[in-house]
Amino acid sequence: MSDTTALPGTPRTTPRPGDPPMHRLEVRLPDQVPFAAGTFDTIGPMSRAAFPHRHTFYEIVHVTAGTGTHVVDLARWELHPPHLGLILPGQLHHWEDTRGLDGSVVLFTEAFLLDHPGDRDLLRRLGEHPWLTLDGPTHARTGRLMAELVEEYGHGADGFATVLRSLLHVLLVRTARLRGPGTPAPPPGRPAAVAEEFDRLLARTGTDGRSVRAYAELMGVTPGYLTEAVRAATGRTPGSLLRDARTREAQRLLARTELSVRQIAARTGFSDPAYFCRFFRRETGTSPGDFRKHHDRRAPSIEAGGPPA
Known part of the structure:
Protein backbone atom coordinates (compact mmCIF):
# COMPACT_ATOMS: atom_id res chain seq x y z
CA MET A 1 0.00 0.00 0.00
CA SER A 2 1.40 3.39 -0.89
CA ASP A 3 3.25 4.98 2.03
CA THR A 4 2.56 1.85 4.07
CA THR A 5 4.59 -0.97 2.55
CA ALA A 6 7.20 -0.62 -0.14
CA LEU A 7 9.77 -2.60 -2.05
CA PRO A 8 13.38 -1.97 -1.01
CA GLY A 9 14.79 0.79 -3.16
CA THR A 10 11.41 2.48 -3.67
CA PRO A 11 11.96 6.24 -3.28
CA ARG A 12 10.73 7.51 0.05
CA THR A 13 8.32 10.42 0.24
CA THR A 14 10.36 13.49 1.14
CA PRO A 15 9.04 15.03 4.39
CA ARG A 16 8.02 18.65 4.34
CA PRO A 17 10.66 20.96 5.82
CA GLY A 18 10.68 20.49 9.59
CA ASP A 19 8.67 17.26 9.53
CA PRO A 20 10.11 14.17 11.28
CA PRO A 21 11.03 11.06 9.27
CA MET A 22 8.15 8.76 8.25
CA HIS A 23 9.16 5.09 8.34
CA ARG A 24 7.52 2.35 6.25
CA LEU A 25 7.39 -1.41 6.52
CA GLU A 26 9.61 -2.55 3.64
CA VAL A 27 8.91 -5.78 1.76
CA ARG A 28 10.85 -7.70 -0.85
CA LEU A 29 7.98 -8.78 -3.12
CA PRO A 30 4.58 -7.18 -3.81
CA ASP A 31 2.63 -10.18 -2.51
CA GLN A 32 4.30 -10.27 0.90
CA VAL A 33 2.36 -10.24 4.13
CA PRO A 34 2.72 -6.78 5.73
CA PHE A 35 3.74 -8.09 9.15
CA ALA A 36 6.91 -8.64 11.14
CA GLU A 59 3.84 -1.21 16.44
CA ILE A 60 3.20 -3.24 19.59
CA VAL A 61 6.06 -3.53 22.07
CA HIS A 62 6.30 -5.88 25.05
CA VAL A 63 9.10 -4.44 27.17
CA THR A 64 10.59 -7.03 29.52
CA ALA A 65 13.74 -5.22 30.67
CA GLY A 66 15.48 -1.88 30.52
CA THR A 67 15.57 1.64 31.88
CA GLY A 68 14.90 4.99 30.26
CA THR A 69 11.84 6.69 28.80
CA HIS A 70 9.44 6.02 25.95
CA VAL A 71 8.00 9.18 24.41
CA VAL A 72 4.85 9.19 22.23
CA ASP A 73 3.66 12.56 20.99
CA LEU A 74 3.76 14.67 24.18
CA ALA A 75 3.40 11.79 26.66
CA ARG A 76 6.42 10.36 28.49
CA TRP A 77 6.58 6.98 30.20
CA GLU A 78 9.45 5.96 32.44
CA LEU A 79 10.44 2.33 31.97
CA HIS A 80 9.62 0.06 34.91
CA PRO A 81 9.05 -3.25 33.05
CA PRO A 82 7.06 -5.21 32.23
CA HIS A 83 5.10 -2.96 29.88
CA LEU A 84 2.87 -3.36 26.84
CA GLY A 85 2.79 -0.39 24.48
CA LEU A 86 1.04 0.54 21.23
CA ILE A 87 2.25 3.10 18.70
CA LEU A 88 -0.37 4.07 16.13
CA PRO A 89 0.37 5.06 12.53
CA GLY A 90 1.29 8.73 12.40
CA GLN A 91 2.23 9.10 16.06
CA LEU A 92 5.55 10.73 16.85
CA HIS A 93 7.68 8.56 19.13
CA HIS A 94 11.20 7.74 20.27
CA TRP A 95 13.18 6.04 23.06
CA GLU A 96 15.18 8.29 25.35
CA ASP A 97 18.26 7.41 27.46
CA THR A 98 17.50 3.70 27.35
CA ARG A 99 19.78 1.04 28.83
CA GLY A 100 19.29 -2.71 28.48
CA LEU A 101 16.03 -2.38 26.51
CA ASP A 102 14.70 -5.84 25.76
CA GLY A 103 11.46 -7.52 24.76
CA SER A 104 9.36 -8.32 21.70
CA VAL A 105 8.10 -6.16 18.84
CA VAL A 106 5.21 -6.74 16.43
CA LEU A 107 4.78 -4.56 13.33
CA PHE A 108 1.85 -4.65 10.90
CA THR A 109 -0.20 -2.46 8.60
CA GLU A 110 -3.96 -2.13 8.38
CA ALA A 111 -3.80 -4.23 5.22
CA PHE A 112 -2.94 -7.17 7.49
CA LEU A 113 -6.32 -7.00 9.29
CA LEU A 114 -8.23 -9.16 6.79
CA ASP A 115 -9.81 -11.78 9.05
CA HIS A 116 -10.84 -9.42 11.87
CA PRO A 117 -11.82 -6.00 10.45
CA GLY A 118 -13.07 -5.00 13.92
CA ASP A 119 -9.49 -5.02 15.13
CA ARG A 120 -9.08 -1.60 13.56
CA ASP A 121 -11.58 -0.16 16.04
CA LEU A 122 -9.92 -2.10 18.87
CA LEU A 123 -6.59 -0.51 17.96
CA ARG A 124 -8.13 2.95 17.91
CA ARG A 125 -9.59 2.39 21.39
CA LEU A 126 -6.32 0.96 22.70
CA GLY A 127 -4.60 4.07 21.41
CA GLU A 128 -6.41 6.05 24.12
CA HIS A 129 -4.36 4.16 26.75
CA PRO A 130 -1.26 3.11 24.82
CA TRP A 131 1.11 2.27 27.67
CA LEU A 132 0.35 -0.38 30.30
CA THR A 133 2.38 -1.71 33.21
CA LEU A 134 1.61 -5.42 33.50
CA ASP A 135 1.16 -7.52 36.62
CA GLY A 136 2.81 -10.93 36.88
CA PRO A 137 0.06 -13.15 35.40
CA THR A 138 -0.73 -10.66 32.61
CA HIS A 139 2.96 -10.33 31.79
CA ALA A 140 3.27 -14.11 31.51
CA ARG A 141 0.19 -14.43 29.25
CA THR A 142 1.34 -11.56 27.06
CA GLY A 143 4.82 -13.03 26.81
CA ARG A 144 3.42 -16.36 25.62
CA LEU A 145 1.32 -14.69 22.94
CA MET A 146 4.18 -12.53 21.73
CA ALA A 147 6.46 -15.59 21.64
CA GLU A 148 3.88 -17.46 19.55
CA LEU A 149 3.65 -14.56 17.12
CA VAL A 150 7.44 -14.46 16.76
CA GLU A 151 7.66 -18.23 16.33
CA GLU A 152 4.83 -18.45 13.79
CA TYR A 153 6.28 -15.58 11.78
CA GLY A 154 9.72 -17.13 11.86
CA HIS A 155 8.59 -20.57 10.67
CA GLY A 156 6.30 -19.36 7.89
CA ALA A 157 4.47 -22.68 7.59
CA ASP A 158 1.37 -23.12 5.41
CA GLY A 159 -1.42 -20.85 6.59
CA PHE A 160 0.92 -18.83 8.77
CA ALA A 161 -0.76 -15.50 7.97
CA THR A 162 -4.16 -16.72 9.17
CA VAL A 163 -2.60 -17.98 12.40
CA LEU A 164 -0.79 -14.67 12.89
CA ARG A 165 -4.02 -12.72 12.42
CA SER A 166 -5.79 -14.96 14.96
CA LEU A 167 -3.02 -14.60 17.54
CA LEU A 168 -2.93 -10.84 17.02
CA HIS A 169 -6.71 -10.68 17.47
CA VAL A 170 -6.44 -12.54 20.80
CA LEU A 171 -3.68 -10.17 21.93
CA LEU A 172 -5.77 -7.09 21.08
CA VAL A 173 -8.94 -8.39 22.74
CA ARG A 174 -7.09 -9.34 25.92
CA THR A 175 -5.26 -6.03 26.00
CA ALA A 176 -8.53 -4.13 25.57
CA ARG A 177 -9.75 -5.77 28.79
CA LEU A 178 -6.85 -4.21 30.68
CA ARG A 179 -7.29 -0.59 29.71
CA GLY A 180 -8.72 1.84 32.23
CA PRO A 181 -11.82 4.02 31.93
CA GLY A 182 -12.08 5.90 28.64
CA THR A 183 -10.83 9.46 28.55
CA PRO A 184 -13.34 12.21 27.76
CA ALA A 185 -13.80 12.94 24.08
CA PRO A 186 -12.26 16.22 22.91
CA PRO A 187 -14.71 19.08 22.34
CA PRO A 188 -16.38 19.05 18.90
CA GLY A 189 -14.62 21.16 16.32
CA ARG A 190 -11.10 20.74 17.69
CA PRO A 191 -8.64 19.13 15.26
CA ALA A 192 -8.42 15.89 17.27
CA ALA A 193 -12.21 15.59 17.33
CA VAL A 194 -12.45 16.29 13.59
CA ALA A 195 -9.83 13.61 12.87
CA GLU A 196 -11.66 11.10 15.09
CA GLU A 197 -14.99 11.83 13.40
CA PHE A 198 -13.38 11.37 9.98
CA ASP A 199 -11.94 8.04 11.17
CA ARG A 200 -15.38 6.89 12.36
CA LEU A 201 -17.05 7.90 9.10
CA LEU A 202 -14.30 6.22 7.11
CA ALA A 203 -14.83 2.96 9.00
CA ARG A 204 -18.52 2.99 8.01
CA THR A 205 -18.53 4.53 4.54
CA GLY A 206 -14.96 4.48 3.23
CA THR A 207 -15.80 2.20 0.31
CA ASP A 208 -18.84 3.99 -1.09
CA GLY A 209 -16.84 6.21 -3.46
CA ARG A 210 -17.17 9.52 -1.61
CA SER A 211 -14.48 12.13 -2.10
CA VAL A 212 -12.59 13.97 0.64
CA ARG A 213 -14.61 17.07 -0.24
CA ALA A 214 -17.83 15.11 0.32
CA TYR A 215 -16.63 14.01 3.76
CA ALA A 216 -15.70 17.58 4.65
CA GLU A 217 -19.17 18.80 3.64
CA LEU A 218 -20.78 15.99 5.65
CA MET A 219 -18.77 17.04 8.71
CA GLY A 220 -19.42 20.76 8.25
CA VAL A 221 -15.77 21.76 7.75
CA THR A 222 -13.75 22.89 4.77
CA PRO A 223 -11.59 20.37 2.89
CA GLY A 224 -8.52 22.37 3.90
CA TYR A 225 -9.38 22.24 7.59
CA LEU A 226 -10.12 18.52 7.38
CA THR A 227 -6.73 17.97 5.75
CA GLU A 228 -4.87 19.94 8.42
CA ALA A 229 -6.76 18.27 11.29
CA VAL A 230 -6.13 14.76 9.99
CA ARG A 231 -2.49 15.53 9.17
CA ALA A 232 -1.93 16.89 12.70
CA ALA A 233 -3.42 13.74 14.26
CA THR A 234 -1.95 11.08 11.99
CA GLY A 235 0.81 12.62 9.90
CA ARG A 236 -1.13 11.65 6.77
CA THR A 237 -3.77 13.19 4.51
CA PRO A 238 -7.48 12.30 4.37
CA GLY A 239 -6.98 11.23 0.76
CA SER A 240 -4.31 8.68 1.65
CA LEU A 241 -6.46 7.26 4.48
CA LEU A 242 -9.43 7.06 2.12
CA ARG A 243 -7.33 5.16 -0.42
CA ASP A 244 -6.17 2.83 2.34
CA ALA A 245 -9.76 2.10 3.40
CA ARG A 246 -10.79 1.20 -0.16
CA THR A 247 -7.65 -0.90 -0.66
CA ARG A 248 -8.14 -2.79 2.62
CA GLU A 249 -11.71 -3.69 1.73
CA ALA A 250 -10.67 -4.80 -1.75
CA GLN A 251 -7.94 -7.00 -0.23
CA ARG A 252 -10.40 -8.49 2.23
CA LEU A 253 -12.89 -9.31 -0.52
CA LEU A 254 -10.19 -10.76 -2.78
CA ALA A 255 -8.78 -12.94 -0.02
CA ARG A 256 -12.00 -14.03 1.66
CA THR A 257 -14.71 -14.19 -1.03
CA GLU A 258 -15.30 -15.62 -4.49
CA LEU A 259 -16.60 -12.32 -5.87
CA SER A 260 -15.31 -11.36 -9.30
CA VAL A 261 -12.95 -8.43 -9.74
CA ARG A 262 -15.81 -6.49 -11.37
CA GLN A 263 -18.04 -7.12 -8.34
CA ILE A 264 -15.29 -6.14 -5.92
CA ALA A 265 -14.65 -2.97 -7.89
CA ALA A 266 -18.33 -2.03 -7.54
CA ARG A 267 -18.35 -2.82 -3.82
CA THR A 268 -15.37 -0.57 -3.19
CA GLY A 269 -16.74 2.45 -5.03
CA PHE A 270 -15.32 1.98 -8.55
CA SER A 271 -17.65 2.06 -11.54
CA ASP A 272 -14.82 1.12 -13.92
CA PRO A 273 -13.15 -2.27 -13.21
CA ALA A 274 -10.14 -1.32 -15.32
CA TYR A 275 -9.57 1.79 -13.25
CA PHE A 276 -9.99 -0.28 -10.09
CA CYS A 277 -7.24 -2.65 -11.29
CA ARG A 278 -4.91 0.29 -11.97
CA PHE A 279 -5.72 1.77 -8.55
CA PHE A 280 -5.11 -1.55 -6.79
CA ARG A 281 -1.78 -2.10 -8.52
CA ARG A 282 -0.66 1.42 -7.71
CA GLU A 283 -1.59 1.05 -4.04
CA THR A 284 -0.29 -2.49 -3.45
CA GLY A 285 2.28 -3.13 -6.16
CA THR A 286 0.39 -6.13 -7.52
CA SER A 287 -2.74 -6.88 -9.54
CA PRO A 288 -6.01 -8.03 -7.91
CA GLY A 289 -5.57 -11.45 -9.50
CA ASP A 290 -2.04 -11.89 -8.23
CA PHE A 291 -3.03 -10.70 -4.75
CA ARG A 292 -5.85 -13.23 -4.63
CA LYS A 293 -3.46 -15.99 -5.70
CA HIS A 294 -0.59 -15.16 -3.38
CA HIS A 295 -2.01 -13.18 -0.46
CA ASP A 296 -1.05 -15.87 2.09
CA ARG A 297 2.35 -16.61 0.65
CA ARG A 298 5.29 -16.56 3.06
CA ALA A 299 7.75 -13.69 2.65
CA PRO A 300 9.16 -11.68 5.58
CA SER A 301 8.34 -7.98 5.83
CA ILE A 302 11.52 -7.12 7.68
CA GLU A 303 14.64 -9.25 7.75
CA ALA A 304 17.30 -9.28 10.46
CA GLY A 305 19.96 -6.88 9.34
CA GLY A 306 17.77 -5.66 6.49
CA PRO A 307 16.19 -2.29 5.82
CA PRO A 308 15.08 -0.34 8.89
CA ALA A 309 11.49 -0.28 10.02
Missing part, protein backbone atom coordinates in the same frame (compact mmCIF):
# COMPACT_ATOMS: atom_id res chain seq x y z
CA ALA A 37 7.64 -9.92 14.65
CA GLY A 38 10.81 -10.42 16.63
CA THR A 39 12.91 -9.09 19.46
CA PHE A 40 14.32 -5.57 19.60
CA ASP A 41 17.57 -7.12 18.39
CA THR A 42 16.19 -9.10 15.44
CA ILE A 43 13.89 -6.32 14.24
CA GLY A 44 16.92 -4.04 14.16
CA PRO A 45 18.34 -0.84 15.63
CA MET A 46 15.45 1.29 14.38
CA SER A 47 13.22 -0.48 16.93
CA ARG A 48 15.18 1.47 19.58
CA ALA A 49 15.41 4.74 17.62
CA ALA A 50 16.37 7.65 19.87
CA PHE A 51 15.16 10.37 17.45
CA PRO A 52 11.51 11.41 16.95
CA HIS A 53 9.92 9.67 13.96
CA ARG A 54 6.61 8.38 12.68
CA HIS A 55 5.43 5.09 11.21
CA THR A 56 2.87 4.27 8.55
CA PHE A 57 2.27 0.99 10.42
CA TYR A 58 1.23 -0.18 13.90
Whole structure:
Protein backbone atom coordinates (compact mmCIF):
# COMPACT_ATOMS: atom_id res chain seq x y z
CA MET A 1 0.00 0.00 0.00
CA SER A 2 1.40 3.39 -0.89
CA ASP A 3 3.25 4.98 2.03
CA THR A 4 2.56 1.85 4.07
CA THR A 5 4.59 -0.97 2.55
CA ALA A 6 7.20 -0.62 -0.14
CA LEU A 7 9.77 -2.60 -2.05
CA PRO A 8 13.38 -1.97 -1.01
CA GLY A 9 14.79 0.79 -3.16
CA THR A 10 11.41 2.48 -3.67
CA PRO A 11 11.96 6.24 -3.28
CA ARG A 12 10.73 7.51 0.05
CA THR A 13 8.32 10.42 0.24
CA THR A 14 10.36 13.49 1.14
CA PRO A 15 9.04 15.03 4.39
CA ARG A 16 8.02 18.65 4.34
CA PRO A 17 10.66 20.96 5.82
CA GLY A 18 10.68 20.49 9.59
CA ASP A 19 8.67 17.26 9.53
CA PRO A 20 10.11 14.17 11.28
CA PRO A 21 11.03 11.06 9.27
CA MET A 22 8.15 8.76 8.25
CA HIS A 23 9.16 5.09 8.34
CA ARG A 24 7.52 2.35 6.25
CA LEU A 25 7.39 -1.41 6.52
CA GLU A 26 9.61 -2.55 3.64
CA VAL A 27 8.91 -5.78 1.76
CA ARG A 28 10.85 -7.70 -0.85
CA LEU A 29 7.98 -8.78 -3.12
CA PRO A 30 4.58 -7.18 -3.81
CA ASP A 31 2.63 -10.18 -2.51
CA GLN A 32 4.30 -10.27 0.90
CA VAL A 33 2.36 -10.24 4.13
CA PRO A 34 2.72 -6.78 5.73
CA PHE A 35 3.74 -8.09 9.15
CA ALA A 36 6.91 -8.64 11.14
CA ALA A 37 7.64 -9.92 14.65
CA GLY A 38 10.81 -10.42 16.63
CA THR A 39 12.91 -9.09 19.46
CA PHE A 40 14.32 -5.57 19.60
CA ASP A 41 17.57 -7.12 18.39
CA THR A 42 16.19 -9.10 15.44
CA ILE A 43 13.89 -6.32 14.24
CA GLY A 44 16.92 -4.04 14.16
CA PRO A 45 18.34 -0.84 15.63
CA MET A 46 15.45 1.29 14.38
CA SER A 47 13.22 -0.48 16.93
CA ARG A 48 15.18 1.47 19.58
CA ALA A 49 15.41 4.74 17.62
CA ALA A 50 16.37 7.65 19.87
CA PHE A 51 15.16 10.37 17.45
CA PRO A 52 11.51 11.41 16.95
CA HIS A 53 9.92 9.67 13.96
CA ARG A 54 6.61 8.38 12.68
CA HIS A 55 5.43 5.09 11.21
CA THR A 56 2.87 4.27 8.55
CA PHE A 57 2.27 0.99 10.42
CA TYR A 58 1.23 -0.18 13.90
CA GLU A 59 3.84 -1.21 16.44
CA ILE A 60 3.20 -3.24 19.59
CA VAL A 61 6.06 -3.53 22.07
CA HIS A 62 6.30 -5.88 25.05
CA VAL A 63 9.10 -4.44 27.17
CA THR A 64 10.59 -7.03 29.52
CA ALA A 65 13.74 -5.22 30.67
CA GLY A 66 15.48 -1.88 30.52
CA THR A 67 15.57 1.64 31.88
CA GLY A 68 14.90 4.99 30.26
CA THR A 69 11.84 6.69 28.80
CA HIS A 70 9.44 6.02 25.95
CA VAL A 71 8.00 9.18 24.41
CA VAL A 72 4.85 9.19 22.23
CA ASP A 73 3.66 12.56 20.99
CA LEU A 74 3.76 14.67 24.18
CA ALA A 75 3.40 11.79 26.66
CA ARG A 76 6.42 10.36 28.49
CA TRP A 77 6.58 6.98 30.20
CA GLU A 78 9.45 5.96 32.44
CA LEU A 79 10.44 2.33 31.97
CA HIS A 80 9.62 0.06 34.91
CA PRO A 81 9.05 -3.25 33.05
CA PRO A 82 7.06 -5.21 32.23
CA HIS A 83 5.10 -2.96 29.88
CA LEU A 84 2.87 -3.36 26.84
CA GLY A 85 2.79 -0.39 24.48
CA LEU A 86 1.04 0.54 21.23
CA ILE A 87 2.25 3.10 18.70
CA LEU A 88 -0.37 4.07 16.13
CA PRO A 89 0.37 5.06 12.53
CA GLY A 90 1.29 8.73 12.40
CA GLN A 91 2.23 9.10 16.06
CA LEU A 92 5.55 10.73 16.85
CA HIS A 93 7.68 8.56 19.13
CA HIS A 94 11.20 7.74 20.27
CA TRP A 95 13.18 6.04 23.06
CA GLU A 96 15.18 8.29 25.35
CA ASP A 97 18.26 7.41 27.46
CA THR A 98 17.50 3.70 27.35
CA ARG A 99 19.78 1.04 28.83
CA GLY A 100 19.29 -2.71 28.48
CA LEU A 101 16.03 -2.38 26.51
CA ASP A 102 14.70 -5.84 25.76
CA GLY A 103 11.46 -7.52 24.76
CA SER A 104 9.36 -8.32 21.70
CA VAL A 105 8.10 -6.16 18.84
CA VAL A 106 5.21 -6.74 16.43
CA LEU A 107 4.78 -4.56 13.33
CA PHE A 108 1.85 -4.65 10.90
CA THR A 109 -0.20 -2.46 8.60
CA GLU A 110 -3.96 -2.13 8.38
CA ALA A 111 -3.80 -4.23 5.22
CA PHE A 112 -2.94 -7.17 7.49
CA LEU A 113 -6.32 -7.00 9.29
CA LEU A 114 -8.23 -9.16 6.79
CA ASP A 115 -9.81 -11.78 9.05
CA HIS A 116 -10.84 -9.42 11.87
CA PRO A 117 -11.82 -6.00 10.45
CA GLY A 118 -13.07 -5.00 13.92
CA ASP A 119 -9.49 -5.02 15.13
CA ARG A 120 -9.08 -1.60 13.56
CA ASP A 121 -11.58 -0.16 16.04
CA LEU A 122 -9.92 -2.10 18.87
CA LEU A 123 -6.59 -0.51 17.96
CA ARG A 124 -8.13 2.95 17.91
CA ARG A 125 -9.59 2.39 21.39
CA LEU A 126 -6.32 0.96 22.70
CA GLY A 127 -4.60 4.07 21.41
CA GLU A 128 -6.41 6.05 24.12
CA HIS A 129 -4.36 4.16 26.75
CA PRO A 130 -1.26 3.11 24.82
CA TRP A 131 1.11 2.27 27.67
CA LEU A 132 0.35 -0.38 30.30
CA THR A 133 2.38 -1.71 33.21
CA LEU A 134 1.61 -5.42 33.50
CA ASP A 135 1.16 -7.52 36.62
CA GLY A 136 2.81 -10.93 36.88
CA PRO A 137 0.06 -13.15 35.40
CA THR A 138 -0.73 -10.66 32.61
CA HIS A 139 2.96 -10.33 31.79
CA ALA A 140 3.27 -14.11 31.51
CA ARG A 141 0.19 -14.43 29.25
CA THR A 142 1.34 -11.56 27.06
CA GLY A 143 4.82 -13.03 26.81
CA ARG A 144 3.42 -16.36 25.62
CA LEU A 145 1.32 -14.69 22.94
CA MET A 146 4.18 -12.53 21.73
CA ALA A 147 6.46 -15.59 21.64
CA GLU A 148 3.88 -17.46 19.55
CA LEU A 149 3.65 -14.56 17.12
CA VAL A 150 7.44 -14.46 16.76
CA GLU A 151 7.66 -18.23 16.33
CA GLU A 152 4.83 -18.45 13.79
CA TYR A 153 6.28 -15.58 11.78
CA GLY A 154 9.72 -17.13 11.86
CA HIS A 155 8.59 -20.57 10.67
CA GLY A 156 6.30 -19.36 7.89
CA ALA A 157 4.47 -22.68 7.59
CA ASP A 158 1.37 -23.12 5.41
CA GLY A 159 -1.42 -20.85 6.59
CA PHE A 160 0.92 -18.83 8.77
CA ALA A 161 -0.76 -15.50 7.97
CA THR A 162 -4.16 -16.72 9.17
CA VAL A 163 -2.60 -17.98 12.40
CA LEU A 164 -0.79 -14.67 12.89
CA ARG A 165 -4.02 -12.72 12.42
CA SER A 166 -5.79 -14.96 14.96
CA LEU A 167 -3.02 -14.60 17.54
CA LEU A 168 -2.93 -10.84 17.02
CA HIS A 169 -6.71 -10.68 17.47
CA VAL A 170 -6.44 -12.54 20.80
CA LEU A 171 -3.68 -10.17 21.93
CA LEU A 172 -5.77 -7.09 21.08
CA VAL A 173 -8.94 -8.39 22.74
CA ARG A 174 -7.09 -9.34 25.92
CA THR A 175 -5.26 -6.03 26.00
CA ALA A 176 -8.53 -4.13 25.57
CA ARG A 177 -9.75 -5.77 28.79
CA LEU A 178 -6.85 -4.21 30.68
CA ARG A 179 -7.29 -0.59 29.71
CA GLY A 180 -8.72 1.84 32.23
CA PRO A 181 -11.82 4.02 31.93
CA GLY A 182 -12.08 5.90 28.64
CA THR A 183 -10.83 9.46 28.55
CA PRO A 184 -13.34 12.21 27.76
CA ALA A 185 -13.80 12.94 24.08
CA PRO A 186 -12.26 16.22 22.91
CA PRO A 187 -14.71 19.08 22.34
CA PRO A 188 -16.38 19.05 18.90
CA GLY A 189 -14.62 21.16 16.32
CA ARG A 190 -11.10 20.74 17.69
CA PRO A 191 -8.64 19.13 15.26
CA ALA A 192 -8.42 15.89 17.27
CA ALA A 193 -12.21 15.59 17.33
CA VAL A 194 -12.45 16.29 13.59
CA ALA A 195 -9.83 13.61 12.87
CA GLU A 196 -11.66 11.10 15.09
CA GLU A 197 -14.99 11.83 13.40
CA PHE A 198 -13.38 11.37 9.98
CA ASP A 199 -11.94 8.04 11.17
CA ARG A 200 -15.38 6.89 12.36
CA LEU A 201 -17.05 7.90 9.10
CA LEU A 202 -14.30 6.22 7.11
CA ALA A 203 -14.83 2.96 9.00
CA ARG A 204 -18.52 2.99 8.01
CA THR A 205 -18.53 4.53 4.54
CA GLY A 206 -14.96 4.48 3.23
CA THR A 207 -15.80 2.20 0.31
CA ASP A 208 -18.84 3.99 -1.09
CA GLY A 209 -16.84 6.21 -3.46
CA ARG A 210 -17.17 9.52 -1.61
CA SER A 211 -14.48 12.13 -2.10
CA VAL A 212 -12.59 13.97 0.64
CA ARG A 213 -14.61 17.07 -0.24
CA ALA A 214 -17.83 15.11 0.32
CA TYR A 215 -16.63 14.01 3.76
CA ALA A 216 -15.70 17.58 4.65
CA GLU A 217 -19.17 18.80 3.64
CA LEU A 218 -20.78 15.99 5.65
CA MET A 219 -18.77 17.04 8.71
CA GLY A 220 -19.42 20.76 8.25
CA VAL A 221 -15.77 21.76 7.75
CA THR A 222 -13.75 22.89 4.77
CA PRO A 223 -11.59 20.37 2.89
CA GLY A 224 -8.52 22.37 3.90
CA TYR A 225 -9.38 22.24 7.59
CA LEU A 226 -10.12 18.52 7.38
CA THR A 227 -6.73 17.97 5.75
CA GLU A 228 -4.87 19.94 8.42
CA ALA A 229 -6.76 18.27 11.29
CA VAL A 230 -6.13 14.76 9.99
CA ARG A 231 -2.49 15.53 9.17
CA ALA A 232 -1.93 16.89 12.70
CA ALA A 233 -3.42 13.74 14.26
CA THR A 234 -1.95 11.08 11.99
CA GLY A 235 0.81 12.62 9.90
CA ARG A 236 -1.13 11.65 6.77
CA THR A 237 -3.77 13.19 4.51
CA PRO A 238 -7.48 12.30 4.37
CA GLY A 239 -6.98 11.23 0.76
CA SER A 240 -4.31 8.68 1.65
CA LEU A 241 -6.46 7.26 4.48
CA LEU A 242 -9.43 7.06 2.12
CA ARG A 243 -7.33 5.16 -0.42
CA ASP A 244 -6.17 2.83 2.34
CA ALA A 245 -9.76 2.10 3.40
CA ARG A 246 -10.79 1.20 -0.16
CA THR A 247 -7.65 -0.90 -0.66
CA ARG A 248 -8.14 -2.79 2.62
CA GLU A 249 -11.71 -3.69 1.73
CA ALA A 250 -10.67 -4.80 -1.75
CA GLN A 251 -7.94 -7.00 -0.23
CA ARG A 252 -10.40 -8.49 2.23
CA LEU A 253 -12.89 -9.31 -0.52
CA LEU A 254 -10.19 -10.76 -2.78
CA ALA A 255 -8.78 -12.94 -0.02
CA ARG A 256 -12.00 -14.03 1.66
CA THR A 257 -14.71 -14.19 -1.03
CA GLU A 258 -15.30 -15.62 -4.49
CA LEU A 259 -16.60 -12.32 -5.87
CA SER A 260 -15.31 -11.36 -9.30
CA VAL A 261 -12.95 -8.43 -9.74
CA ARG A 262 -15.81 -6.49 -11.37
CA GLN A 263 -18.04 -7.12 -8.34
CA ILE A 264 -15.29 -6.14 -5.92
CA ALA A 265 -14.65 -2.97 -7.89
CA ALA A 266 -18.33 -2.03 -7.54
CA ARG A 267 -18.35 -2.82 -3.82
CA THR A 268 -15.37 -0.57 -3.19
CA GLY A 269 -16.74 2.45 -5.03
CA PHE A 270 -15.32 1.98 -8.55
CA SER A 271 -17.65 2.06 -11.54
CA ASP A 272 -14.82 1.12 -13.92
CA PRO A 273 -13.15 -2.27 -13.21
CA ALA A 274 -10.14 -1.32 -15.32
CA TYR A 275 -9.57 1.79 -13.25
CA PHE A 276 -9.99 -0.28 -10.09
CA CYS A 277 -7.24 -2.65 -11.29
CA ARG A 278 -4.91 0.29 -11.97
CA PHE A 279 -5.72 1.77 -8.55
CA PHE A 280 -5.11 -1.55 -6.79
CA ARG A 281 -1.78 -2.10 -8.52
CA ARG A 282 -0.66 1.42 -7.71
CA GLU A 283 -1.59 1.05 -4.04
CA THR A 284 -0.29 -2.49 -3.45
CA GLY A 285 2.28 -3.13 -6.16
CA THR A 286 0.39 -6.13 -7.52
CA SER A 287 -2.74 -6.88 -9.54
CA PRO A 288 -6.01 -8.03 -7.91
CA GLY A 289 -5.57 -11.45 -9.50
CA ASP A 290 -2.04 -11.89 -8.23
CA PHE A 291 -3.03 -10.70 -4.75
CA ARG A 292 -5.85 -13.23 -4.63
CA LYS A 293 -3.46 -15.99 -5.70
CA HIS A 294 -0.59 -15.16 -3.38
CA HIS A 295 -2.01 -13.18 -0.46
CA ASP A 296 -1.05 -15.87 2.09
CA ARG A 297 2.35 -16.61 0.65
CA ARG A 298 5.29 -16.56 3.06
CA ALA A 299 7.75 -13.69 2.65
CA PRO A 300 9.16 -11.68 5.58
CA SER A 301 8.34 -7.98 5.83
CA ILE A 302 11.52 -7.12 7.68
CA GLU A 303 14.64 -9.25 7.75
CA ALA A 304 17.30 -9.28 10.46
CA GLY A 305 19.96 -6.88 9.34
CA GLY A 306 17.77 -5.66 6.49
CA PRO A 307 16.19 -2.29 5.82
CA PRO A 308 15.08 -0.34 8.89
CA ALA A 309 11.49 -0.28 10.02
